[in-house]
Amino acid sequence: MAAFSLQSAHVGYQGDIVLGNLRSATSCDNCIWPKSDSGNVDVPYTLSSKYSDSEKKIILGAMLEFETLTCVKFVARTDQRNYIAIKPDDGCRSAIGMVGGEQEISLHRSGCLKKGITQHELNHALGFYHEQARTDRDEYVTIVTENINPDDLKHFDIVPTKNLGMKYDYESVMHYSSTAFSNKPQQATIVPRFNTSSTIGQRxxxxxxxxxxxxxxxxxxxxxxxxxxxxxxVSSANYPSNYQDNTSCVWLIRTPSQRVLLEFEDFDVQSSPDCDSDYVKVYGGASRTAPVLLEKACGGIIPPPLMSSSNLMLLEFVSDGEVTGRGFKASYGTVQCGNTFHQPSGTFTSPGFPEDYLPLLECIWLITAPEGFMITLRINQLNVEYSVYCRLDYLSVFDGDGPSAPLIGTYCGSRENIVGTSSGTSMFILFHSDHSEQMSGFEASYQFGRFI
Structure with a gap:
């Protein structure tokens, strides 16, 4: 249930569900969108011209996760008869399933344009009711009726859902929040019977x-x-046993915040010219249209660590019908800021440079060169809060691929043209700021060079 629609002038059935002439509140038979010959479910859509480019980007970004993880594809409408028309009307609202003809989804520009809320309404249009409306909901949650006004109890109706043999999901984007329609500030209207510490109603x-x-x-x-x-x-199927042939799988890493850092621990994928047979490919976003972080990789050499520029990263694995190997295993985590570099040269700065950096930062940069090359790093400008032994704000450079590698140096204060060289093929740079004084930070550049 979208939080905005609880306060909207137009509150539909269960808050945000539109009941058309051909839709009842208790049934969604024959309301799913048809599957095409390709095996995809194409859902045509239009976007109102009233949305700005940045607002359209939010909506299209919400659609990407459906397209990456399911066979549902939202396609821009041409002349299709049945389609969804997304408009900034009153509140956050949608009908259940395919109604026929033009089918409006309302996403008001104030309060509804968030990824989770958009996905909530799109999921209604695909045929899904709210999670707490399931036939078995009373086995999993308690509805606290004394905290709900009598006129609002209808929003907690149970509908005869089929449930598809799937577990009840406290974490569903379709679940009401714990205080939905509460008549008392911050008082719960829905309490989980299990996993009582679970956060329900996430968007x-x-x-x-x-x-x-x-x-x-x-x-x-x-x-x-x-x-x-x-x-x-994340690992390929059957790892560490051999992966299957003729597969095409994706893993979408979506961390709650910050950037994704992916590090491969094992890699054994059939080698072929240009890695056209079996390969791993990594994208810095939620779909295959995002920037490529790792081009097709195969063979037995472990790929370098990878970092996305957002909280999304997509890993794709494809195998053909011939030789297989162990596959791969990787771990992922988050970092506030930084990047990974594999190009022969480049430049990077502290966040916001030459403006002041933010407090409480922990940024990392990892530079990886090919075999036979070393890395020369030049800190062109450094303007970081000074302290004895550089214990407050500092820039540390390590001769390797992590903070456990030998330390080349830790720097603070105001300096120029600090140069360091790696003894191997990787260099790790850490920037830290505390809560107090902030300054302009640093600018650095690097270059690969052959070992002599």
Whole structure:
């Protein structure tokens, strides 16, 4: 339930559900969108011209997770008869499933334009009711009726959902928040019977079970995994045994905040010219249209660490029908800021340079050169809060791929043209700021050179 629609002048059934002439509140038979010959479920859409480019970007970004993880594809409408028309009307609202003809989804510009809220309304349009409306909801949550006005009790109706053989999902983007329609500030209207510490009603994005339910309802033949935690591991199927042939799988890493850092621990993928047979490919976003962080990789050499510029990273693995290997295993976590570099040269700065950096930063940069090359780093300008032994704000440079590598130097104060060289193929740079004085930071450049 979108929080905005609770305060909207137009409150539909269960807050944000529009009941059309052909839709009842208790049934959604024959309301799913048809599957095309390609196996995809194409949902045509239009976007109101009243949205700004940045607002459209939020909506299109919310659609990407459906397209990456399911067989549902939102396609710009040409002349299709049945389509969704997304408009900034009153509140956050949608009908259930495919109604027919032009089908409005309302996403008001004030309060509704967030990824999770957009995905919530799109999920309604795909045929899903609220999670706490499931037939079995009383086995999992308690509705605190004394905290709900009598006129609002209808928003907590149970509908005869099919549930698709899937577990109840406290983390679903379709679940009400714990205080939805409360008549007392901050008092719960929904209390989980299990996992009582669980946060319900998140609008961060689709949950793993949300994705699974879409794939079951629409019979999607896709190999996809959503990884929505701050850190974890990812590996090919059957690892460390050999992976299967003729596969095409994706893993979408979506951390709650900050940037994603991916580090491979093992890599054994069939080698072929240009890695055209079996390969791993990594993108810095939620889809294959995002910038490529790792071009097709195969063979037995472990790829370098990779960092996205956002909280999203997509890993793709493809195998053909011939030789297989162990596959891969990698771990991921988050960092506030920084980057990974594999190009022969480059320049990077502290966040915001030459403006003052922010307090309480922990940024990392990892530079990786090919075999046979070393790295020369030049800190062109440094203007960082000075302290004895550089214990407050500082820039540390390590001769290796992490903070456990030998320290080349730790720097603070105001300096220019500090030069350091690696003894191997990697260099790790850490920038730290505390809560007190902030300054302009640093600018640095690097270059690869052959070992003599």
């Amino acid at each position: 961060y994005g689709l949950s793993r079970l949300d994705v699974g339910k879409i794939n079951v309802l629409y019979g999607c033949d896709v190999c996809s995994t959503l990884l929505p935690t701050p850190k974890g591991t």
